[in-house]
Amino acid sequence: MAPHLEDISMGPLAEPSLPTGFRWEPSPRRVRVVFGGATIADSTHVMLLLEASHLPVFYFPLADVRSNALERTERTSTSDLKGPATYWTVRVGDRVAENAAWSYESPPPHGPGMRGYVAFYWREMDAWYEEEERAFGHARDPYKLVDVRQSARHVQVVLDGVTIADTHCPRLLFETGLPVRYYISPEDVRMDLLEPTATTSQCAYKGQASYWSARIGDRVFPDVAWCYPEPLALAAQVVGMVCFFQERADALIVDGEQVERPNTPWSQKG
Numbered sequence: 036m037a038p039h040l041e042d043i044s045m046g047p048l049a050e051p052s053l054p055t056g057f058r059w060e061p062s063p064r065r066v067r068v069v070f071g072g073a074t075i076a077d078s079t080h081v082m083l084l085l086e087a088s089h090l091p092v093f094y095f096p097l098a099d100v101r102s103n104a105l106e107r108t109e110r111t112s113t114s115d116l117k118g119p120a121t122y123w124t125v126r127v128g129d130r131v132a133e134n135a136a137w138s139y140e141s142p143p144p145h146g147p148g149m150r151g152y153v154a155f156y157w158r159e160m161d162a163w164y165e166e167e168e169r170a171f172g173h174a175r176d177p178y179k180l181v182d183v184r185q186s187a188r189h190v191q192v193v194l195d196g197v198t199i200a201d202t203h204c205p206r207l208l209f210e211t212g213l214p215v216r217y218y219i220s221p222e223d224v225r226m227d228l229l230e231p232t233a234t235t236s237q238c239a240y241k242g243q244a245s246y247w248s249a250r251i252g253d254r255v256f257p258d259v260a261w262c263y264p265e266p267l268a269l270a271a272q273v274v275g276m277v278c279f280f281q282e283r284a285d286a287l288i289v290d291g292e293q294v295e296r297p298n299t300p301w302s303q304k305g
Contacts, residue, residue: 057116058085059147062177066093066170068155069162071127075101075155082152083174086116091174094152097138105153110134117149118142125159135159171267172239179211181240183218183272190217192279193286194259195251199279200224206273210240214297217287218276224260229277234258241270247277259283 062083068076078099084092110122123136135156139149157163163170186207192200202223208216229247236244242263249256260279263270281287282302287294296302 057087057147058083059149060085062093062174064165066095066174067164068095068160069164070104070125070132070160071130072161073101073104073127075104075125075127075160076153082147082149083177084147084149084154085176085178090157091176092154093174094149094154097151097153100153105136108134112137114139114146116143116146118146123153125155132156132159168267170239171237171242175239179240180209181211181269182209183207183270184209185272189288189290190219191286191288192217192219192281192284193288194228194249194256194284195254196285197225197228197251199228199249199251200277206276208270208273208278214281214299216278217281217289218262218273218278221275221277224277226277229260232258236261240267241273242267256283 060083062081065079066081067074076095076099078095080096082094084094104125104127105123106126108122108124112120117139118141120137121140122134125132125135136153138153142149157173184207186205187203189203190205191198200219200223202219206218208218228249228251230250232246232248234246244261244263246258247260249259260277262275262277263273266274280301281294282297282299
C-alpha cells in the first residue's frame with residue numbers, strides 16, 4: 036500500500052460493555068472473499084472489529100461462509116478480550132492456505148459477541164470485494180479520514196544536496212494518524228534521477244502503489260518515492276503524482292521552512 040499506518044479513532048458509539056480501545060459493530064457493506072477461483076465468503080451481515088493498535092478486521096457469519104472450504108486445525112491462541120481462538124485451513128481444489136481463518140467459539144462475557152463468526156487473513160486470500168469494487172490491504176476503519184486538497188504552497192524535496200522536486204502546485208493528502216503527504220506532478224520532479232523498482236504496496240484507502248528509488252551520484256535512496264497509477268476514489272486527485280518519504284529525505288521544505296522529519300514505520304528502509 037502506499038505508506039500507511041492505522042489509527043483507530045474511538046467515538047461515542049463504542050459499545051459501553053467493551054474495554055476502552057475496541058469497537059464491535061455491524062458493517063453496512065456487502066463483503067466477499069475469493070480464494071482459488073471460488074467465493075468462499077459472501078455476506079451483507081459482516082461485523083467489523085476495531086481494536087486499538089490492530090488493523091480493522093471483517094468477521095463473517097458462519098452461515099455466509101463456504102463450510103466445505105474450511106478445515107479445522109490444531110493451532111490455537113488466546114486473547115484476554117476475545118478468548119480462545121480456533122484456526123482453520125482454507126482449501127479450494129489444489130489451493131491451500133494453512134491456518135488462514137480463525138474464530139472465537141467461547142468469547143468471554145466482557146468481550147465482543149464473536150461466537151458464530153469467522154475471519155480471514157487478508158493477504159492469504161486472492162481477492163476481497165466491498166459491494167462490486169475491489170478492496171485492498173485490510174478492512175477500512177469508517178472513522179478514519181483521508182482527504183486531498185489542491186495547494187499553492189512552495190514544496191521542495193532535497194536528497195543528497197540535490198533538489199529533486201520543486202513545485203508551487205502540490206496536492207496535499209491528509210490521513211488520520213499520518214504526516215501530511217505532498218504529492219507532486221512528475222513535471223516538477225527530476226524523473227531522470229528516479230528508477231522504478233519492483234516494490235508494490237496496498238492501502239485500503241488509496242489502492243496499490245508503485246515505487247521508485249533515487250540515484251544521485253553513487254548514492255541510492257531505495258524506494259524513496261511512490262505513486263498511485265490507479266488510485267481508489269478517496270485518492271483520485273493524486274493519480275500519477277509522485278510523493279517522497281519525508282522521513283528519508285535530507286529535507287522537505289514548505290514555503291521556505293524545513294518540515295520536521297516525522298518518525299514513522301517508514302523512517303528507514305526495512
